[in-house]
Amino acid sequence: MEATRQIYWNMGHGVVIPMYILAFAAFGVLAWGFWQRLPIWRQGKALDRFDHYDERVKRMISEVFGQAKVFRVTEGGVFHSIFFWSFLILFAGTMLVMFQADFFTPVLKVNLLSGEFYKAFSLVLDIAGILAIVMLAGLFIRRFVTRPDGLEIVRDDYIVLQLLFAILITGFLIEGARMAATELQQNPALARFSPGGLLAGQLFTTLTPGTLLVTHKILWWLHFVLVLGFFCAVPYTKLRHILTTSANAFLAPFEAKGSIATINMEDDTVEQFGTATISDLSWKDIFDADACTSCKRCQERCPAYTTDKPLSPMKLIKQIGELAEGNPTGSLSETISQDAIWACTTCRACQDICPANIEHVNKILEMRRNLTLMEGAFPGDEVKTAVNNIEVNGNPFGLAFAARGDWAEGLQISVMEQDSDVDILYFVGCYASFDKRNQAIARNFITICNAAGVKVGILGKEEKCCGEPVRKLGNEYLYQMTAAENIELIKTYNVRKIVTTCPHCFNTLARDYKDLGLDIPVEHYTTYINTLLENNKLNLTPETFRYTYHDSCYLGRYMDIIEQPRSILTRAGGSITEMDKSGYDSFCCSAGGGRIIAEEKLGSKISEARIKMATDTGAPLLVSNCPFCMTMFEDGIKTGGAEDVLRVRDLAEIVAERIVA
Amino acid sequence: MKLLVCIKQVPDLESRFKPDATGTWFSETDLAFRMNEYDEYAVEQAVRLREQLGDSCELTVLSIGPDRVVEAIKKALAMGCDNAAHIQDNAASSKDPWQIAATIAAYAKDKGFDIIFTGMQSQDRGSAQVGVTVAELLGIACTTTIVGFACDSGTITAKRELEGGIKGVVKLKTPALVTCQLGLNVPRYPTLPNIMKAKKKEIIAIPVGDLLKEEALAITASFHPPAKKGGGIVLEGDVADLVEKVIAILKDKTAVLR
Numbered sequence: 012m013e014a015t016r017q018i019y020w021n022m023g024h025g026v027v028i029p030m031y032i033l034a035f036a037a038f039g040v041l042a043w044g045f046w047q048r049l050p051i052w053r054q055g056k057a058l059d060r061f062d063h064y065d066e067r068v069k070r071m072i073s074e075v076f077g078q079a080k081v082f083r084v085t086e087g088g089v090f091h092s093i094f095f096w097s098f099l100i101l102f103a104g105t106m107l108v109m110f111q112a113d114f115f116t117p118v119l120k121v122n123l124l125s126g127e128f129y130k131a132f133s134l135v136l137d138i139a140g141i142l143a144i145v146m147l148a149g150l151f152i153r154r155f156v157t158r159p160d161g162l163e164i165v166r167d168d169y170i171v172l173q174l175l176f177a178i179l180i181t182g183f184l185i186e187g188a189r190m191a192a193t194e195l196q197q198n199p200a201l202a203r204f205s206p207g208g209l210l211a212g213q214l215f216t217t218l219t220p221g222t223l224l225v226t227h228k229i230l231w232w233l234h235f236v237l238v239l240g241f242f243c244a245v246p247y248t249k250l251r252h253i254l255t256t257s258a259n260a261f262l263a264p265f266e267a268k269g270s271i272a273t274i275n276m277e278d279d280t281v282e283q284f285g286t287a288t289i290s291d292l293s294w295k296d297i298f299d300a301d302a303c304t305s306c307k308r309c310q311e312r313c314p315a316y317t318t319d320k321p322l323s324p325m326k327l328i329k330q331i332g333e334l335a336e337g338n339p340t341g342s343l344s345e346t347i348s349q350d351a352i353w354a355c356t357t358c359r360a361c362q363d364i365c366p367a368n369i370e371h372v373n374k375i376l377e378m379r380r381n382l383t384l385m386e387g388a389f390p391g392d393e394v395k396t397a398v399n400n401i402e403v404n405g406n407p408f409g410l411a412f413a414a415r416g417d418w419a420e421g422l423q424i425s426v427m428e429q430d431s432d433v434d435i436l437y438f439v440g441c442y443a444s445f446d447k448r449n450q451a452i453a454r455n456f457i458t459i460c461n462a463a464g465v466k467v468g469i470l471g472k473e474e475k476c477c478g479e480p481v482r483k484l485g486n487e488y489l490y491q492m493t494a495a496e497n498i499e500l501i502k503t504y505n506v507r508k509i510v511t512t513c514p515h516c517f518n519t520l521a522r523d524y525k526d527l528g529l530d531i532p533v534e535h536y537t538t539y540i541n542t543l544l545e546n547n548k549l550n551l552t553p554e555t556f557r558y559t560y561h562d563s564c565y566l567g568r569y570m571d572i573i574e575q576p577r578s579i580l581t582r583a584g585g586s587i588t589e590m591d592k593s594g595y596d597s598f599c600c601s602a603g604g605g606r607i608i609a610e611e612k613l614g615s616k617i618s619e620a621r622i623k624m625a626t627d628t629g630a631p632l633l634v635s636n637c638p639f640c641m642t643m644f645e646d647g648i649k650t651g652g653a654e655d656v657l658r659v660r661d662l663a664e665i666v667a668e669r670i671v672a
Numbered sequence: 673m674k675l676l677v678c679i680k681q682v683p684d685l686e687s688r689f690k691p692d693a694t695g696t697w698f699s700e701t702d703l704a705f706r707m708n709e710y711d712e713y714a715v716e717q718a719v720r721l722r723e724q725l726g727d728s729c730e731l732t733v734l735s736i737g738p739d740r741v742v743e744a745i746k747k748a749l750a751m752g753c754d755n756a757a758h759i760q761d762n763a764a765s766s767k768d769p770w771q772i773a774a775t776i777a778a779y780a781k782d783k784g785f786d787i788i789f790t791g792m793q794s795q796d797r798g799s800a801q802v803g804v805t806v807a808e809l810l811g812i813a814c815t816t817t818i819v820g821f822a823c824d825s826g827t828i829t830a831k832r833e834l835e836g837g838i839k840g841v842v843k844l845k846t847p848a849l850v851t852c853q854l855g856l857n858v859p860r861y862p863t864l865p866n867i868m869k870a871k872k873k874e875i876i877a878i879p880v881g882d883l884l885k886e887e888a889l890a891i892t893a894s895f896h897p898p899a900k901k902g903g904g905i906v907l908e909g910d911v912a913d914l915v916e917k918v919i920a921i922l923k924d925k926t927a928v929l930r
Contacts, residue, residue, distance in 0.1 A: 384864035385864065385865070392858075395861060403706045409684070413687070414688065
């Protein structure tokens, strides 16, 4: 007997026309639902997210079908991904049946669904269906029984889970009913290729043939109506993410990570700087709210949220969505609260983990721009003082600008003003210039360069704050003023390469200054030292030590520099014990986003939380690569009572001690 | 109502001060300049009154000095002053308080200002004489070191900081001059739209020679750091070395170990 089945068995071809009419009606409801969202998204400003078209399409296909971002977090992610692939197979199978019934058979007069292919088809679809049910059960238990912290239960969860269960179960029941009537007795060899149907079919074996046919018809229509319900529910429930989250994989930015729009300060027609209300956001910012699936991955990684500060990146995105829909002229800073807006350290953990490509950080920065530039607001008086200090003396400490190069006294180093013929310009930054603890980083970096025969120049008292902290606090005006002075100055010297010891200076000079006209290669000292080591310009005598390593946000997540510092430390003789949160999953020290100049008045201390993670590794040494992190950790070790068990040192200090003379 | 606020641009106190070539004032090399702190309180209070009174009011900011003082003037304009007078004087630092006050008075005498705000004193010279002398020269009422200010239909109610933590409340009829003290208010940070607007506001430049006809009453004889009498030493390094160093110092500088 040939291995195939009769499509529309028991239903007859008479169902085709009503079926298509109803299906198109359901698609109409789906389209109408999204159409109604259009005016909400359109409240935002124009933004081109259709450039790089081919790459965007490729990215979308790979992210959606590959599920890598979903899978990255195994908790929940595994269930979702396997469910997705299973459901996709079922959907593709159904499509194939549709083409067979209404195209291949009537037009091409061929039957694909026969023979060995049909057996494989049956088996694959049944396995997919069973897997989908199992994964859905996993998701159900996760949502309603084990329920991880922060996972909300909303109306949609009941609707979506029940609907999907019902669709899958009724699917097997129809198959079972059909097989009970046509396959179980007649062709048991073929029935083995439909394990799900075979099992479901047992329910119907006692029915009379007439009852079986009626039951099958009822189940068929029920399944069909449920599937239509699924399509109708897409725009009105969380199921919308099937389209919006997928779309976001296409719409995600193509600029370098961390790019911030550089405001044109010459344009005096602009009356609103930053984001005060919904209409100041871009359409993509509003669309993001519809792409959010409330997976809470951002929230559970947020250093502010996890230390009891009033910021949840997820809630913030939801609040934007609620305002866009319900109160578009409402104040964002009042809805979200200034405390929440100021609490962000711009560590990018939220954005990095988001499977929906939502851009949290720049929304917060734009809201800060509104607070700072339009209202003259600050997170605290200490910040106002520091900002004034940067204006007057070019550093947040308010120390004399003329003392900026004093740390270099007695070192083999050129001040550019006197001798600008150097291999690298070392952009020292405020902390390594003025802060006693961090001056050690600068001195050690010079020791390393001297040993490698690299001639180093500094700007000395001519250097100013790179402007990063004030920019991240929203003060684009002051940022551009100080940046312009630095750029103009650097351009007067024939600089071939700039090296920084601060990841914040590094990001700013390497990426942000490009918008203002600086186009000189900029490197962080970790990659620079790594290259010196690889080229044998620098040699180390390994000396064994145990350590754990902190990936600063602006080196790791922002600049993808994760392996090189570890490789240097391995050469230096170090054996690492990683913290749970490392690499792209690293946990901020608390000093990013301009928080370095702000006091941490709310919740518990982020630096202490991170120090706890470091001491949990049992390693006696924490190695950092950033003056801000260094400052926070020195503080966190003291206030967190870890002085006896942990020391923090900079990578440059470790390397300098092991240089082969 | 017409308001005047007088400001001075002073070196940031964290700067490194060195005597200049004449040895009568400090050299301007390596100095960072900013608006005198007390004058910021004066500007803030004047702007608040300007905002309270609305467009029937005009607020002028005045500063004496070389071209660099325009930076301080721009900040005052960005904070909310309407227009500015820059009295150009490259040798302002050599003028004594009498001459500065006489210059301001000469500028203000026929302008009909109802209230003049100044800082309590400057952070660099610190004479605290200019405000009161201007009031005297103009023959108007004056009160100093105010930490509270209210103005209602021509009457100013000011809270003054007196010595020993005592506060006094005075009432003055306009025209009047007040000098402002720390604690009066928290000066605002200019918003970007206001910074942009300030760029278009008028700054009238007046050569100091047009206004100043007075000779100095006090001459600065010398500007020099006081002779070093004592100081602290911070010892750093290994504990064993530190012990040696401490013993050496104790032996050398004290009689404890003799």
